[in-house]
Amino acid sequence: MKLHEFQSKRLLSRFGVLVPAGRVALTPDEARYIANDLDGRGYAVKAQILAGGRGRAGGVRLVQNPGDVEAAARDLIGRRLVTEQSGPEGHPVKRVLVETALPIASTLHLSLFVDSSSAELVALASAGGDMDIEERFKRGELKLERASLGDGRTAAPDEVASLGARVGLEGAVLDAFVALVEKLRVAFIESDASLIEINPLVITDAGTLVAADAKVTIDDNALFRQQDIAAFQDEEDLDETEVSAQRRQLNYVRLDGDIGLAVNGAGLGLATLDMVRAAGGRPANFMDIRTTAKSLDVAYGFGLLLKNPAVKAILINVHGGGMQPCDTIAEGLGIAMRRTGRACPTIVRLAGKNADFARNRFANFGCNVIECPDMWSAAVRAVAAVR
């Protein structure tokens, strides 16, 4: 679960991390009032969306007075912001964060995350944090330093001090850096984070360290024990269809093609997607039916496909297993076709447990399916059906 910048900062400040003074505004008027309350030499007005790359996309404005804060908020709120990380459809800006500008002496990049290959918590830092960090990294101009924090349960002050020294810190600032990373480590463990990124981390004229930006991602698998953070979830930020599909044991992602895909298993689903593309087709969605899905869940999934007007044919690729035999999928399609009253050319490839039973189910429900003997011929047939 991704947290907005303002939520990330709220969370981190609970652990003693310093963040700029500021509040969230839903309207331009509110943004001006907030700026009036802030004691600022200048202000930052920042679009709150769940994607990185805002700075380059014009989602962060630095202005001098409350009137300009209001103008910037007016321009940002309600628009869709497309960034290099948002996908082409962009994200709607519903809120802006209004903050006082910081007296910047220098900046750092700092992130904590779980490195899956070494199975440890890692802190990554570099001098000069800003929005061009990835480009500088690709050009080989960025020197990244790394420190292992083990499984994260105990402080590692020596490793962190060495990390700080390697990015050029010394004296009181180095001590502040070690203290900050320790706060972030505790925040990471106690919040079940999978990422905390502070970019830029500002070193002020006075030598204090302030998180000018913050991105926190929480491990979805741990939300069951992070109820207060789970409550941060803003339903409007999520794709409603994808969320309701999740509740029904389906991993559904809408794509822009015309072939509706239904596959049991994520790996087989990705393979099917690759084959449809290789055959010259364009999938309308990715849908992995998890083994825990029952026939009514499957019916909901097929309902999504049938209700999507872009879908001109459906491709079902099922390898029936111990938990989910083929007939569960067949029954799901039958129920969905009855409910929606829409029939659509449906290409089926059945393998594994209860394939014969599934054929009976299709017949019983009156589903007119085209069966193919293998995955590739099914993909080719589906592509032909939409031409």
Add this chain to the structure above:
Amino acid sequence: MAILLNEDTRVLCQGMTGWAGSHHTAVMIEYGTRVVAGVTPGKGGRFHLGLPVFDTVTDAMAATKANASMIFVPPDNAAKAMIEAIEAEMPLIVAITERVPVLDMLRVRDALKGSSTILVGPNSQGILAPGICKMGVMATGSERRGGIGVISRSASLTSEITQQITLAGLGQSTTVGVGGDAVHGLGMRQCFEMFLKDPQTEGIVLIGEIGGSEEEDLADFIRETRPSIPVVALIVGIHAPRERRMGHAGALNLKGRGEADAKIKALAAAGVVIASSPHLVGETIRDCLARKAA
């Protein structure tokens, strides 16, 4: 011979008395797996599916000489169950549980340091040595005893490719689901090394997907060691929708690895034969073996 499992594998099930545990334990027994006990804290002394249930892994091992443990425990206690089995010096653990919190897995990996336990999973469909032992939740029926070792990150594709290998006239020495989660136990590379040491295994099939860098790490190993048996790989997710990203840390850490193209390039450069489509894996390994024999 197979890897990880043999005729002497004696399985206990942690979480056997739950719904999934009961169902899959019964199916494993039907397959011929020697399941000897269950472990559910607080239910020690009872019997379930005709098997004794113990409170702890240590008690169950002492009483039944179990040498492998299956874990069906729900996500909130799965790591605790894994650590209990590791501390009891269980030689082999297969964790089926999906959605284990990643920080819990860091603790499990820490517990594995200096231990001789092999952990497979979590989020694994398990291990299948056709005709010898099934320690997992995979469907059976299309597998056949033979010489192909299968290493996979995907349960559904393993069933598919196992069937393809059988239809190509070959069989499997062992199929291993290393698990779909970012942080897990046995890695693709360690599993690969086990297959190289197994005299029954004449060829290896790798089933990889986008994310992580295990395939790239394995490619480094293959390039250095140049194994004498054929290796075929399928990497899926070439056209997967790109995940909306937050921030730069992932990109900075992975250094361009993780994408399907990067994995395919690394494996091909190491001499691995890349299956040109997911439906051609069985034929591809068959042709490689035939070329080698000729």
